[in-house]
Amino acid sequence: MDVSVIIINHNTKDLTAQTVESVLAATHRASFEVLVMDNSSNEAQRYLGMKDERVRVFSGVENHGFGHACNLGAKKARGDFLLFLNSDTIVHDGAIDAGAAYLKENPSIGVLGLRTVLPDGTLDSGCKRGFPTPLAALYYFMGMDKKHPDNPKYGAYHQTFIDPEKNSDVDAVSGACMLVPKAVYEQVGGFDEDFFMYGEDLDLCYRIKEKGYRVVYFADGAITHLKGQSGLHQKSKPIIYHFHHAMLLFYQKHYRKQYNPFVTGLVYTGIYAKYGLTLLKGKMSREKGGTAGV
DSSP, X not given: OOEEEEEEESSOHHHHHHHHHHHHHHXXXXXXXXXXXXXXXXXXXXXXXXXXXXXXXXXXXOOSOHHHHHHHHHHHOOSSEEEEEOTTEEEOTTHHXXXXXXXXXXXXXXXXXXXXXXXXSOBOGGGSBOOOOHHHHHHHHTTHHHXXXXXXXXXXXXXXXXXXXXXXXXXXXXXXXEEEEHHHHHHTTSSOTTOSSSSHHHHHHHHHHHTTOEEEEEEEEEEEEOTTSSGGGGOOHHHHHHHHHHHHHHHHHHTGGGSOHHHHHHHHHHHHHHHHHHHHHHHHHHHTTOOOOO
């Protein structure tokens, strides 16, 4: 089998159904299966599946975060490639076929991220990204990428200097649509489950690049991301906590040893100055045994 499409349903039954249907309708040449990992807390929002032998639903998955559910799905997957796909996406015609064929032709690629557009047709900037080094993050927050989008230094965070119409090597792609050879995924141990939600895609790309594989933005296949219907755009305190906790975790894991204490202090101060109370409350909740839903 070519591709195992892994979708996490967490209280998004209708969106999940729409995504599954788009996969079935848009994929013609690649052999595939769809695995829906359901960790819903709301029984009425559980995804019950459909009468199609290519779709397998696993209900009652404990909610230990996005990466945890993806790792469970990967263990059950039978495809040579794993496509991690958000439940709020719509696959464009032929996108999975094109992505799988490109990976077969280019074994040096460890991660392929499909071009991702928003409902209005504009590019979702998260689908081609640089790693959030302190300097890249600083230029981004200063708005330098908007002033100098063609400059690789100032546009490093969102790779604004890369033509969105061309396939390109990048640092990282979005977990909303990430195609990974299963052998590579297993080689690096899958998603790091310390990232409850957000940041796990950056971390996976970082570790795969460390193994010498390429991470590629794939312009020849696309999805639509219905951003705003779930995730960070809900602006709930638990979600904001997990987003910024992921920023800290990524820095601690990959960058802290590379920078002196002064730079580290600036990074921590920058995050806590804006989100300190939310981070503190989230930390206290987790220490008491609470978990935030996703």
